[in-house]
Amino acid sequence: QSALTQPASVSGSPGQSITISCTGTSSDVGGYNYVSWYQQHPGKAPKLMIYEVSNRPSGVSNRFSGSKSGNTASLTISGLQAEDEADYYCSSYTSSSTNVFGTGTKVTVL
Amino acid sequence: EVQLVESGGGLVQPGGSLRLSCAASGFTFSSYDMHWVRQATGKGLEWVSAIGTAGDTYYPGSVKGRFTISRENAKNSLYLQMNSLRAGDTAVYYCARGRGVGAFDIWGQGTMVTVSS
Numbered sequence: 353q354s355a356l357t358q359p360a361s362v363s364g365s366p367g368q369s370i371t372i373s374c375t376g377t378s379s380d381v382g383g384y385n386y387v388s389w390y391q392q393h394p395g396k397a398p399k400l401m402i403y404e405v406s407n408r409p410s411g412v413s414n415r416f417s418g419s420k421s422g423n424t425a426s427l428t429i430s431g432l433q434a435e436d437e438a439d440y441y442c443s444s445y446t447s448s449s450t451n452v453f454g455t456g457t458k459v460t461v462l
Numbered sequence: 463e464v465q466l467v468e469s470g471g472g473l474v475q476p477g478g479s480l481r482l483s484c485a486a487s488g489f490t491f492s493s494y495d496m497h498w499v500r501q502a503t504g505k506g507l508e509w510v511s512a513i514g515t516a517g518d519t520y521y522p523g524s525v526k527g528r529f530t531i532s533r534e535n536a537k538n539s540l541y542l543q544m545n546s547l548r549a550g551d552t553a554v555y556y557c558a559r560g561r562g563v564g565a566f567d568i569w570g571q572g573t574m575v576t577v578s579s
Contacts, residue, residue: 353522355506386564390507397556397572398499398507403565441507445564450522451497451509 356381356442356454363460369430372457374442375423380452382423386445389418389427393438401440402427429459437461464488464568466557471573478547478577484540484557484570492535495560498542500553501572508553511542512560525551547577 357375364370374381374389381387385405390398400409402418405425415430425444429436442454470482482498498510511531512520519531530543540557554574558566 384564386562388565390566392507397569398566399569400561400565400567403561403567404563409561409567443507443509443564443566449520451512451564452522453499453507453509456506 353380353446353448353450353452356444356452358440358442358454358457360455361458361460363462364429364432365462366432366434368432369428370432370459372427372429372440372442372459374425374427374444374454376425376444376452377423379447380444381420381425381442383447384445385420387418387420387425388443389416390441390443391436391438392441398441432461434461464559466559466568466570468555468557468570468573471555471575473576473578474547475579476548476577479543479545480547480575482542482544482555482557482573482575484542486538486540486559489559489568491533491538496531496533496540497558497560497566498529498531498540499556499558499566499569500551500575501556502550502553505553510555513540544575547575549577551575552577 389402392398406418554572559568561567
């Protein structure tokens with residue numbers, strides 16, 4: 353199972369919106385509404401930000417939203433803030449009853 | 463407080479074995495799928511294994527046949543038995559609670575495993 357493809361880096365100014373893509377195949381992202389997104393600050397454990405494509409866990413800011421079209425899922429961060437600077441990973445359930453993460457995206461707030 | 467605490471990491475020689483443990487607290491452990499996820503230094507996340515509430519287990523090809531996930535609900539504990547370890551298994555290993563299908567909502571702080579001679 354190959355890792356899902358994410359851009360290595362995305363940047364934006366405070367207050368702007370950015371979108372991170374996550375591309376897989378019909379055997380993972382495209383086949384199930386089981387895509388999740390994680391935020392990871394340096395030296396910390398990942399934090400769940402979005403599950404089942406577009407659902408936010410309690411306590412996660414509504415500035416974070418998720419969507420999916422075909423084999424590509426997306427995470428949008430609106431009103432970018434300095435604290436959003438982190439690594440972001442997508443994950444998907446697969447047809448083999450396994451899970452696969454994306455390659456990861458470093459978000460920089462300019 | 464909902465919490466996961468991993469232990470058991472350390473330095474092991476190639477070909478050796480190690481058993482990781484994860485102690486859960488603050489939630490009904492037996493009601494949740496549980497997972498192990500690892501991260502090599504400076505690299506991305508890699509899903510390693512899962513165990514369902516009924517004890518069903520799942521692995522990616524990279525560890526299948528070498529790693530075994532298990533749980534002991536009476537002790538609120540999750541385990542990962544790792545055999546035939548390779549240098550490529552060197553990573554921080556996290557245990558994580560499953561949320562529905564394909565999501566991980568609670569993570570431990572991780573335990574470091576180093577495979578080196």
